Amino acid sequence: MxxxxxxxxxxxxxxxxxxxxxxxxxxxxxDPKVGMQQSYAWFLDxxxxxxxxxxxxxTHADHLSASSVFADAGIDLYMSHRTPVRRAKRALEAGAxxxxxxxxxxxxxxxxxxxxxxxxxxxxMVFCGDSLFVGGxxxxxxxxxxxxxxxxxxxxxxxxxxxxxxxxxxxxxxxVLFSTIDxxxxxxxxxAHADAAAFAASLGTVVEGTGNSAAVDQNLExxxxxxxxxxxxPPVATTCCGSPAASDDEDEVPELPxxxxxxxxxxxxxxxxxxxxxxxxxxxxxxxxxxxxxxxSELGFHLERLRSEPPRYLSCRSGVRSMTxxxxxxxxxxTKDAINVGGGILAWQNQGLPIEGSPAT
Numbered sequence: 497m498x499x500x501x502x503x504x505x506x507x508x509x510x511x512x513x514x515x516x517x518x519x520x521x522x523x524x525x526x527d528p529k530v531g532m533q534q535s536y537a538w539f540l541d542x543x544x545x546x547x548x549x550x551x552x553x554x555t556h557a558d559h560l561s562a563s564s565v566f567a568d569a570g571i572d573l574y575m576s577h578r579t580p581v582r583r584a585k586r587a588l589e590a591g592a593x594x595x596x597x598x599x600x601x602x603x604x605x606x607x608x609x610x611x612x613x614x615x616x617x618x619x620x621m622v623f624c625g626d627s628l629f630v631g632g633x634x635x636x637x638x639x640x641x642x643x644x645x646x647x648x649x650x651x652x653x654x655x656x657x658x659x660x661x662x663x664x665x666x667x668x669x670x671x672v673l674f675s676t677i678d679x680x681x682x683x684x685x686x687x688a689h690a691d692a693a694a695f696a697a698s699l700g701t702v703v704e705g706t707g708n709s710a711a712v713d714q715n716l717e718x719x720x721x722x723x724x725x726x727x728x729x730p731p732v733a734t735t736c737c738g739s740p741a742a743s744d745d746e747d748e749v750p751e752l753p754x755x756x757x758x759x760x761x762x763x764x765x766x767x768x769x770x771x772x773x774x775x776x777x778x779x780x781x782x783x784x785x786x787x788x789x790x791x792x793s794e795l796g797f798h799l800e801r802l803r804s805e806p807p808r809y810l811s812c813r814s815g816v817r818s819m820t821x822x823x824x825x826x827x828x829x830x831t832k833d834a835i836n837v838g839g840g841i842l843a844w845q846n847q848g849l850p851i852e853g854s855p856a857t
Contacts, residue, residue, distance in 0.1 A: 497619055500599055503539050503775075504793045507532050508732045509669045510559050513623055516545040517597025524596045525550045526616070526623050527666055528562035531729040542777050547571060548596070549586075552719075553625025553666060554613040555579055557638055557712045559732045561719045568723060576605070576612040582722040588614060604653040608646020609634035609736070615654065617661075621796070622677070625666040626736045628654050630675045630827070633686040635736050636699070637707035643699055644692035651692075655681060662796040667736055673824040674796050709733065749822045751836045752809060754843040760809060760835075761786070761849075771807040772841075773821045782853035784811065784844055792817045795824060802830050811837035811844075813856055 501516035507529055514536065516523035523545040525536060540547055550566045551574040567573040567583050574594060577587035588594065592603040594616060601618035606627040615624040626634040628650050636643035654663075659678030680687060689695040696702070708716075711733035718724040752760055764770055764786065772779060773792040783789070790798050792812070802825065810818040815838050822834045839846075841856045 498599060499794070499797045500596070500619060501543050501545060502793050502797075503543065504664070504673060505532060505535055505539070506668070507535075508559070509667050509735065510732065511664070511666055511668060512536070513664060514539055514543070514545070515596055515599070516543060517599050520597030521545050522548040522597035524548065524594070525566070527551070527553055527556075527625065528566065530560040530562045530565075530726050533562055533565060542775070549574055549594075551575070551594070551616070552579075553615065553623065554610040555581070555716060555719050556626075557610075557707070557716055558667075558734045558736045560715055560724075560726055560730050562726075563719075564721070564724055564726070576614045578605075578607075578612040579720075581720050606646075606649040606653050608636055608642050608644075608649050610638065611640045613649075617657065620660065621662045621664060622654060622657060623664050624654060627665075628663060628680060628684075629665045629737050630663070630668055630670065630672050630680075631684055631686075632737050633684075633695075635707060637702050637704065638712070639705040639708050641702075641704055641707070643696040643702055647686075647689070647692040647695040650687070655687070660799070669735065669737060671820045671823050672827045673792060673820055674828075676828050679828050707734065748826065749819060749834075749836050751815070751838045754839050754847060757837065757844050757847065758849055760837075764808070766805070768805045769808040770811065770837075771802075771809070771821075772811050773817050774812050774841075778813065778856065780853070782841075782851050782856055784841060785850055785852050787811070792821055795821055799828065799830055806831035807834050809837050810834050812840045814840045814842050816840075 503514040505512045510529050513526040528550050549572040550563050552561050552563050563573050573585045575585045577589050588603045590605045594601045601616040604615045606613045606615050609626045636646050657677045661677045663675040767786050767788045770787040771790050772787050779789040810821045812818040819836045822836050826832050845855050
């Protein structure tokens, strides 16, 4: 199986995914968000990718999509055949294959949050938009929402996937990068109900359309317009997760204070015990000697390796991304013992400890 070139980008709880073919360097951008265009351009350049297409998994209610910006620049836009968008699009139906260079993803329809919600499945991953979240399901109180249909479509189209499939949702309001289908089957409380009727009943009195505030309706109109006049950095109008997310309790993850960095590094039995989760370009420029690189966005591609040789320490630039890595590995049951390196490589080099390459900034 070909592992894609892959980057997870986040802003205000909204996730975008940059998926590239390692051979052709063609890339797909999933769920682009207004205000993040400079980040997308930077990572396309850093990873040596050429953007060939963008995809919206559904008509977003909470935030503004940047898909019109790319469509106006001549980039192909993919959406569901059910989406009444007024800009040029390539319509996707259930079972269609979306090619990204030599990569290929199957389209699955997962209505319930919206009538036009789709997911992409392939290469051991599912990009599920606003349907299945880490520890929950999407809201179902917008116009066109149906909680029973949401439960049924997730059960039918997503939980039927192999258990080790990596789950990449459209939002994550905690600090978990991804989940797996098996983890969600076992731990997601929204999926523990006997059937769709029981799930819908658990939500109480959900009235279709009550989630449509004036700000939500404005977002929907702009996200369906042919050539909308978009603000540079609009606020998110609402959240789209209707069920509890994974715990964000940082006390669960032990942290190595800077004063213990040198001793911990000196006690390593093998390089695999200390994993640096920064991006490849950061690793190439400068790193802590004797550590290995597994970029955070690509962590899911290495779960088998990490299970067989669990890391003792996880580090990044300042300790934020490595905390996310530790929480994610805990969530999917790979290891609960990984220690976050407090302050990351910045704290390491501030102590005068050795660096291979250039110091981090």
